[in-house]
Structures are given as structure tokens and as C-alpha cells.
Amino acid sequence: MIVIPPAPDEVEGHAADMYASDLAADGFVFGHTRAMALNPEAHAAFEALVRAVVPSIGVRVFELATLGAARGIRSSHCLLAHGRKTLRAGVMDEHQLTRLGRDYRDADLDAADVAVMAYAEKLSTDAAAMTDADSQALRDVGFTDRQIVDITLAAAVRNYFSRSLLALAVPRDAVPGIDGELEEALLTPCS
Template sequence: MDETGFLRPPDPTDDTQRLYEEDIADLGYVMNLTRLWAHQPATSDGLFDLMRRSLADHGITPRQRAVLVAACASAFGDSYCSLAYGTRLADAAGEQTAAGVLRGDDDGLTGVERALAGWARKVARDPNHTGERDVQALRDAGFDDTQIFAITVFVALRIAFSTVNDALGVRPDAPLGAKAPPAVLGAVTFGRPVSA
């Protein structure tokens, strides 16, 4: 069951059709993860709304958001979001920089972005071992405590999203794998393989 992972396709409803049509309008195809989350469209809508609101009005740029997700997803071992956001980061910062972030090498990032990537990895790998020094690194990069809270909530929500996708066997879409730059594709050596 490649398209929806380990679950059978959800029963068709107006809400599942809406999710599918949104993907087709945006991407030209229905993502595998959308087919999974179509089991509970309201939960999907709520989670994505919460992720958007967690960073709204906190000055986080799209490039910084891509850094957060690429660093978090790769540290967590999620191939789907690593490919998606590695590709977005490649568009914004270059293919080699994006591949580096996915491998844990932040040399191509600014100091602020390095602080974000480091924090995202710590939250994804072992949140019980973060400390005041880790938070201070974000303050030193220019983030205030409200922004640090927002960034942490966003990363935690991304982990929740990835956990559901990974646990239920959803594989990255074939078009996503085809679109990923070669260096990004080569850096994602973990998680579930791209769909056939």
C-alpha cells in the first residue's frame, strides 16, 4: 500500500476530496501524506493551522523555516520532510548548503541559521538534554524568549507530523524524489525510500 502507507485508503468524503484537490492545484498530484491524513481532514487542517500560527508574527523567514524543518527532519530520520524541505532550502540557499544541513554540516548557513539548525536538531534528538546554554545560543543569535518558544513549538509540531507519517509507513512521493536536487537526494540516506 504505497500511497497511504500501511493503512487502507480513507472513505471518500467532501473533506477528503478537498484535500486532494488542494494538492492537485498546488502540485499537480496528490501527495502520499495527504492520502494518509485524509483519514482525519479536520486534524490535518488543525495541525497545519497550528504550525502556521506558531511562527506567525515572529519574524521567521521562509528560508529560516526551511532550515528548521530540514535540520529537524534529518536529525529525526524522516526522509519525506527532509526531501521536501531540503529541496526548498536548496532553492533558497543552494544545493550544497541544503545537502550539508541534511548531513548536519551548517557551514553554508549564516550564524543565525546555524543557531536555528542546532536547536532543531537538539529538540528532535533528545529534548531532555537541552540546557540554558542552548537557549542562550538562540538569544545570542538575536531571538527573544517569545520567539524561542514559538520556534520550539513549531519544531515539536513538525516532529509530531513526521512521527505519524513515519509510523504509518508513508513514503516520499516519486515526483518529490524526482524534483530533489542530486546533492539533496544523496544526503537523504535514512528513513523510508521514495515511492516507486
Template sequence: MYIKTIEPDDASGEIAALYDAERASMGQVMEATQCWSARPDIIVPIENLLHQIRDEFSLGLLNFRLITFVAARFVPSSYCSHVYFRALSSMIGRDETLAVHRDYRNAGLSEQQVEMLAYAEQISRDASKITETDIKRLRDVGFSDLNIADIALAASFRNFMSRYFDAVGATVEAEFLDADPEIRQELAVGRK
């Protein structure tokens, strides 16, 4: 990490509680969490926003993770690609997740999921180019305005988070790296 952060053993108050919760659920405090502690006034609101977007996501956890994984590829963020490859693999399988990474349009997803991920890709590449036609395409496959807003929030939030992680030098933890060096290389879409 490029910046000084609050180490888990030095944390107190709300940050210690947040770190303890992450240790309980993940077995460690991830650099992605710790890097926010350089701004102690922001770490808890950022974590709360992540949980509010993810836990209340109108399209379910699987679609949230699909969006996050695809957005990470186009940010590009190696950190988030590795972490969400692992998370998504546990839900749909390693081979299926690799197929999504390589070409979500031909990965056996539903038409609705493909349109959702195309929108997430567009947000990550250049949201200024999104038009009413893009939104109409989402509505045409059955998405409500709430769903569209949630897709935009998930993709935009991942862009924000991933860019911050790279900007402060967060590095992916070893347990999120695939055992196959070729797959690790493939998922290293940004910083190596």
C-alpha cells in the same frame, strides 16, 4: 501506505476542500496529507496548525524550512528530508541545501541560523537535555522568547509529523526525489 485513508476521488466536505486546495497548489494530494484522513476529525486541525506555525513564523519562511529540513534529518525522516530538500533548494539553491544537510555549521549560514539549527537538532535528538544554557545561547545571538518558542514549535511539529508519516507508511512522491541517485541515497536518512 499501511493504513486505509480517504482517496482524493472519495473525499467530501472539509477533506475534499483541503485536498482540492493541495491539488491547486501542488498538483496532487500528497501522502503526507492523505495519511491524516484516517482520522477525519484531525486532518483539518492538523493542517490549520501547520499553516498557523508556518505562516505566522516570526523568523520567516526560509528559517522555518531550514529548521524543518534539519529536524527531519535527525528524526530521522527520509520523507521529510526529500520534500524539504526540494523546497529549500528552490529558495537557496541545490548546492547550498546539500551543504546544510551535510553540516549546517559549515554551510555558510549566519551565526544566528547555526544556533537556531543546533537547537532544532537538540530538540529532535533529545529535548529533555535542553537547559537554560542552551536558551541563553539563543538569546545571546539575538533571539527573542517569541523566536525561541517558534523554533521549538517548528522543530517539535516536524518531529511529530515525520514520526506519524513513518508510523503509517507514507512514502515520498517521485517528483520530490532528486535526479541523482547518490543524493537520493544521502537524503534517505530514515526509511529507505
């Protein structure tokens, strides 16, 4: 890791809450948490943006936009972490998530789910090439303009976080509950 993260006894406030959350859930502090604890105010702002977009699109669409963006960025950190969040939130089961990791277009997702992932992936790989047709594709499967903005923000916030981890060379931790075939499938776009 390019930066030296604070030790558990050096954090307070939001950073201490970040560490405590990881410790309570998994028994250790993830590398991405340690890196982001260097600027807890930025992390809190990131979390506030996530909380602002989820109500209009729901957890399922948020996680699909996140996975689509992480796929485009080739962020193994976020593919694994949000694969686990997708399972824990009951968005889909392990079998379907494995299929999504290999090819979301062939994972028995409905047209709206595929459109969200394709949109987020394109935003993450070639945002400058996006046109009205990309937004229209979301509108055509039933999303409102507010939801299109929030899908865009969900994918963009994933770009912010994932690209930060990549730029800082934050090592990827093993994600409890994601291993074997599922891990391999989720990391397929990262190969």
C-alpha cells in the same frame, strides 16, 4: 501503509482541499496527504499551528527548524518535502541546500541559522537533555523569547507530523524537483 487512505471520490471538505492542492501542484496525491486525510481536522489544526508560528520567525527560520528536526528524526519524507519548499521559497539555492544536507555546519550558513538547526535537531533526538543553555544559544544569536518558543514549536510540530508518517509506515513518494545529488545529500542523515 498501515492505514487505508480514502480515494479521491471519497473525500470532502478539508480532505478534498488537501487532495486538490497536491493534484494542482504535482499531478498526484502524496502518500502523506492520503494518510492525513483520514483525520482532516487534525491536519487543519497542524496547518493552523504552522500559520501561528511563522509570522514571528519567518519562512527561512521555519524551514531551517523543520529541516533540523527532520534530520534528527531521520524523516526522509520531510527532508525531501521541505528541501523542495526551501528551494521554492527562495530560502537558499540548490547548491547551498545540498551542502546543508551533507553538513549544515559547513554550508555557509550564518551563526543564527546553524543555531536553529542544532536546536531543532537536539529537540528531535534528545529533548529531555535540553537545558537553559540551549535556549540561550538562540538568544545569543539574536532571537527573542517569542521566537525561541516559535522555533521550538516549529521543530515540535515537525516531530508530530514526521513521527506520525513513520509510525504509519507511509511510503515515501518521489518529490518532483528533488533528485540526484540534492536528494542524496538531503537523505544522508537518513542512511
